[in-house]
Amino acid sequence: MNKLLHAGFLRLLTRKSLWISCAVTFLLETVAIIENYSYAKGHAELMPSLDSIFFIFTLGVMFLVPVVAAFLLGPEYGDGAMRNKLATGARRRDVYLSNLCVSSLAAVMICASGAIAGIVFGVPLLGAFTVGAAKAAAMIACAFFIAVSLAAISTVIMMLIGNDAISSVAVIVAALLIFAVGFYVHNRLSAPEMTNAYVMVVNGEVLEPQPIPNRDYVAPGTLRTALEFVDTALPGGQLMKLVMESAEHPALMMACSAALFVLAAAIGTTLFKRKDLR
Amino acid sequence: MNKLLRAGFSRLGRSCVFWLLTSFSAALAIFMCAVCFKNMNAHGDAVDAGQLMLNYSTLTGVVTAIFASIYIGVDYSDGTVRNKIASGHRRFDIYLSNLTVTTAAGLFSYVVFIITVAAVGIPLFGSIIMPLPRLFALLGCIFAAASAYSGIFTFITMSASSRTVSAALSLLCALALIMAALTCLGVLEQEKEILSGSVTDGESGEVEFVYSPNPRYPTESERKLYKTLLDINPAGQMLQLAGRAEPDFKLIPLCALSEFVAFTALGAFIFRRKDLR
Numbered sequence: 001m002n003k004l005l006h007a008g009f010l011r012l013l014t015r016k017s018l019w020i021s022c023a024v025t026f027l028l029e030t031v032a033i034i035e036n037y038s039y040a041k042g043h044a045e046l047m048p049s050l051d052s053i054f055f056i057f058t059l060g061v062m063f064l065v066p067v068v069a070a071f072l073l074g075p076e077y078g079d080g081a082m083r084n085k086l087a088t089g090a091r092r093r094d095v096y097l098s099n100l101c102v103s104s105l106a107a108v109m110i111c112a113s114g115a116i117a118g119i120v121f122g123v124p125l126l127g128a129f130t131v132g133a134a135k136a137a138a139m140i141a142c143a144f145f146i147a148v149s150l151a152a153i154s155t156v157i158m159m160l161i162g163n164d165a166i167s168s169v170a171v172i173v174a175a176l177l178i179f180a181v182g183f184y185v186h187n188r189l190s191a192p193e194m195t196n197a198y199v200m201v202v203n204g205e206v207l208e209p210q211p212i213p214n215r216d217y218v219a220p221g222t223l224r225t226a227l228e229f230v231d232t233a234l235p236g237g238q239l240m241k242l243v244m245e246s247a248e249h250p251a252l253m254m255a256c257s258a259a260l261f262v263l264a265a266a267i268g269t270t271l272f273k274r275k276d277l278r
Numbered sequence: 279m280n281k282l283l284r285a286g287f288s289r290l291g292r293s294c295v296f297w298l299l300t301s302f303s304a305a306l307a308i309f310m311c312a313v314c315f316k317n318m319n320a321h322g323d324a325v326d327a328g329q330l331m332l333n334y335s336t337l338t339g340v341v342t343a344i345f346a347s348i349y350i351g352v353d354y355s356d357g358t359v360r361n362k363i364a365s366g367h368r369r370f371d372i373y374l375s376n377l378t379v380t381t382a383a384g385l386f387s388y389v390v391f392i393i394t395v396a397a398v399g400i401p402l403f404g405s406i407i408m409p410l411p412r413l414f415a416l417l418g419c420i421f422a423a424a425s426a427y428s429g430i431f432t433f434i435t436m437s438a439s440s441r442t443v444s445a446a447l448s449l450l451c452a453l454a455l456i457m458a459a460l461t462c463l464g465v466l467e468q469e470k471e472i473l474s475g476s477v478t479d480g481e482s483g484e485v486e487f488v489y490s491p492n493p494r495y496p497t498e499s500e501r502k503l504y505k506t507l508l509d510i511n512p513a514g515q516m517l518q519l520a521g522r523a524e525p526d527f528k529l530i531p532l533c534a535l536s537e538f539v540a541f542t543a544l545g546a547f548i549f550r551r552k553d554l555r
Contacts, residue, residue, distance in 0.1 A: 039493045045474055046493065063453065067446045074442035078355070165351030168445035169344050176340070176453070215321055 004090055004098035012102050017071035021064040021106075022113040029057040029117035037125045050118075050126040055139070055242040057114025061147050062239055064110050066175040069103045069154035074164035083277055096272045100155045100265055107151035111144050138250035139242060145257035146235045146242075150175065152264035153235075159272050182236020185227050186244065191216035232256055282367055282375035290379050295348045299341050303334060303387040307394035315402050327399035328408035334391045335420045335516040336456070339427050342384040343452040346431035347445040349383070350376055355441055360554055373436055373546045381428035385421055392417070415527050416519050422534040423515040427452075429538035430512070433545035437552065452513075459514035462504045463522055468495050509533055 012018060036053050040046040076082045076099070085095050129136035154171045161167035194211040218224045231237035232249070233256040241247040290296050310333060314325040353359055353376070362372050400406070406413060431448050438444035472492040496504060508514035509529055518525040 043490075043493055045490075063450065067450065070442050070446050075440070078441070163352070163355065165348055165355055165441040165445055168442045169347055169449065172446065172449040173344065176449075 001090075001094040001098060004085065004094055005101055008098050008102035009105065012072060012106055015068070015072060015106075017068050018106050018109065021060075021068050021110050025057050025060040025064060025110050025114040026117045028060045029054075029114045030121050032056040033118070033121045033125055048126065049130050050122045050128065051130050051136075051245050053126065054118045054122055054129070055143060055239075057111075057118060058143050058146065058239050058242055060114060061107070061111050061143070062150065062179050062235070063172065063175050065103075065107045065147055065150045066154045066171040068106045068110065069151060069158055070164075070168040070171050072103060072106065073099055073155065073158035074168050076158075077162050077167075078164045086277070092273050093269050096155075096159055096269050097265070099159060100152060100268070103151040103155050103158075104148045107147035108144060111147040115140055115143065135250065138254075139247050142238065142247060142250045142253045142257070143242060145254045145261075146238050149235050149257040149260045149264070150178075152261040152268075153178075156264050156268040156271075159268055160275065162275075162277070178234060178236040179239070180236070181230065182234055182238070182240045185231045185237050186240035186246075188216065188218050189224070189227055189231055190244070190246070191218065193217045233260070235260070279371045279375065282362065282371055283378060286375045286379040287382070290349075290383060293349060295345055296383055299345055299383075300387045300390050303341070303391040304394045306334065306337075307391045308398055311395065311398040311402060314399075318403065324407075325399075325403040326407040327395055327403050328406035328413045329521065330399055331392050331395045331413070332416055332420065332520045334388060335423070335520045336513070338384060338388060338420075338424050338516060339452040339455060339513055340449070341387060342380065342424065342427045343431050343448040345383050345387075346380045346428070346435050347441075347448040349380065350432065350435040351441040351444055363554070369550050370546050373432075373549045374542075376436060377428065377432045377542060377545075380432050381425050384424045384428050388420065388424060416525070419525065419527060419530045419534070420516065420519050422531040422538075423512045423519065426512045426515075426534040426537040426541075429541040429545075433541040433548075436545050437548045455511055455513035459508060459511050459517050462508040462511070462514060463517060465494070465496050465504045466501065466508070466523070468492055470495050510537075512537065 033053055036048050040048060082095070086092065131139070153174065157171045157174055158167050161170055191214055193214060194217075195214050218227060231241070232252060235257065238247075238253050238257065241253065247253060307330075310330055314323070314330065317323045318325050359372065363369065430451065434448050434451060435444040438447055469492055471489045473487045473489055508518065508523075509526065510533055512534060515525070515530045515534060517523070518530065
């Protein structure tokens with residue numbers, strides 16, 4: 001296992017795809033902060049808080065972690081490295097877990113590059129987090145947990161599909177689906193019960209619009225509970241909570257990500273043991 | 279060339295990915311009709327089956343990227359490309375046959391979507407409200423933009439150094455084009471003045487709104503730049519054709535077909551010099 005891990009980490013550090021992904025995440029976060037700051041400069045009321053911009057980098061993490069996993073694990077089958085590892089006596093469980101560790105480390109590095117950019121550029125330009133240091137730290141930890149759970153899902157797909165062209169597409173499409181589901185569910189849950197439910201004063205003129213029941217509102221019940229579960233448990237929903245500043249229970253989100261990681265690892269290890277590697 | 283095309287279409291007919299994506303387009307059409315029918319009954323929404331036929335256009339890029347990277351990727355991994363060259367086919371012909379099959383697959387899945395919407399939607403929502411000449415012009419432009427997508431993704435998959443690279447690049451390119459188009463649209467849709475509100479009375483929920491100049495409102499030169507970027511980008515063309523902005527019926531097909539020809543010429547040139555190992 002140690003040798004597999006050592007070889008895996010060495011290979012990871014020589015991958016251009018990893019360093020390009022880290023650079024892209026760093027740039028994405030930097031550009032988002034500078035762009036928002038430069039537009040709001042001179043208009044104090046339009047200046048965004050760091051909380052509302054900081055987690056933009058997680059959008060990059062969502063798609064770049066699967067891509068790096070594809071670049072890292074795809075050639076394992078194509079180059080025959082997988083068979084060679086088994087031929088030299090490595091156990092299948094160890095091969096799987098070492099690949100999981102390597103892709104998880106890649107996910108942590110990509111996430112860290114975004115978070116570093118957020119702190120380096122965000123704090124001086126937009127000020128500190130408004131939610132307090134402890135909650136901010138918990139939310140940043142959530143982003144890392146999301147990245148690692150995505151790495152676990154990507155590893156399952158890459159290790160169980162033998163054809164690297166198909167597995168690479170499958171892993172990115174899976175990320176796209178996870179994001180789309182998270183986006184949809186979060187939007188459904190965010191819909192207010194009534195629209196126009198406030199008194200407006202526009203340029204000194206008082207307007208009291210009639211509240212209208214919102215047809216998109218999901219009433220409390222089985223459907224809302226199911227949607228809330230998906231929103232909290234899946235990486236897509238968690239990511240939306242971080243980006244939309246609605247992560248109320250970071251500890252629960254981290255627990256869900258950890259559970260997803262363990263579940264994916266258990267399923268992957270079990271199925272990889274029975275896989276016909278040809 | 280004819281033999282390559284015949285072999286390509288024969289493989290296409292047996293391709294799981296092709297039938298999966300075609301089934302996806304049919305299933306999506308049925309799903310969209312069902313959702314619109316539910317909204318029509320519950321809230322009295324007016325639904326135009328003609329407009330529904332345009333909605334798939336925004337997804338065409340991702341679908342074509344998936345198809346091209348798997349279909350052509352497997353061609354490489356099984357050594358079929360080498361075999362074709364060994365049996366005397368010209369590289370240019372191989373490139374063109376793959377491009378033809380990819381374009382045909384993309385257009386076929388769109389046609390299946392249109393037929394499904396027509397078969398399910400017209401009985402549910404009544405006849406098409408949109409004037410038919412406009413609908414046909416929009417669909418024609420969509421087919422041109424879908425061909426541009428096929429040109430781009432065939433170029434990527436035939437030029438990339440490995441199957442993993444081509445699959446990842448194609449899908450990321452499709453997503454990046456959509457993100458770029460949405461960003462351009464976001465800028466072009468900015469209002470000159472914005473209504474910013476602040477809660478003045480927490481108990482009654484009184485909010486004071488004030489109109490102020492929008493710092494994100496683009497200048498005339500910025501507006502021209504973003505509009506040009508939107509017209510060049512196939513995803514931007516598709517978003518305009520799907521109804522997000524009024525499309526230019528002359529410029530969009532011209533841009534799309536130019537991209538198709540440019541990427542094909544570049545791809546064929548690179549493929550001629552490519553080391554296939």
